[in-house]
């Protein structure tokens with residue numbers, strides 16, 4: 158009699174949280190970028206979505222955050238900063254700094270903008286996230302801008318480049334701009350980091366964190 162073979166258990170698919178902090182919620186530009194990432198993630202990962210415009214604040218999202226192996230945060234650029242939804246979320250997340258909710262959790266960031274300020278938003282956001290305890294994978298943050306998209310759409314076609322001096326330069330330049338295709342790299346690197354961490358299981362340490370006194374009055378005049 159043939160013994161019954163147990164099939165080896167399949168590894169659990171990574172669980173990714175898509176956190177949409179856009180002012181426009183599910184109907185905005187950022188939502189379109191996050192939808193694109195969801196489609197890229199779907200073959201390899203399970204994902205949950207949370208839209209702060211619909212369910213604002215940190216508490217509304219903390220269960221989804223706890224369940225997530227990795228997070229994608231998307232926001233527009235508003236007066237050189239991220240959305241007020243994201244600001245509220247980060248302020249309310251302060252007591253969770255350095256906890257298991259964040260510690261070593263890979264986070265990717267997608268910022269949208271019209272023309273200027275988005276890179277500052279991205280860099281500062283990544284700085285905040287790494288201080289909360291997150292892990293920022295390489296090339297895991299992009300800024301998608303109307304300016305870059307318009308420039309790319311109006312760049313001269315290849316054949317023209319050969320005949321127009323200077324035009325080739327413009328075409329080359331737009332190819333270096335961040336665009337929607339780069340979301341595939343962001344997705345790949347986020348998943349790569351998530352799977353690597355699962356194997357490596359690094360033991361991160363935290364420095365002491367004041368979780369109660371950070372909002373006390375301290376001024377002495």
Ligand SMILES: Cc1cc2nc3c(=O)[nH]c(=O)nc-3n(C[C@H](O)[C@H](O)[C@H](O)COP(=O)(O)O)c2cc1C
Pocket residue numbers: 179180181182184185186187188232233234235236237238269270271272273274275
């Ligand atoms: C109040 C407000 C302020 C904005 N400030 C900027 C800005 O400083 N720089 C910029 O490039 N775009 C700015 N924009 C454009 C948005 O960043 C851009 O349209 C973004 O894609 C909006 O994302 P959303 O559609 O997901 O809300 C602003 C838009 C609004 C509504």
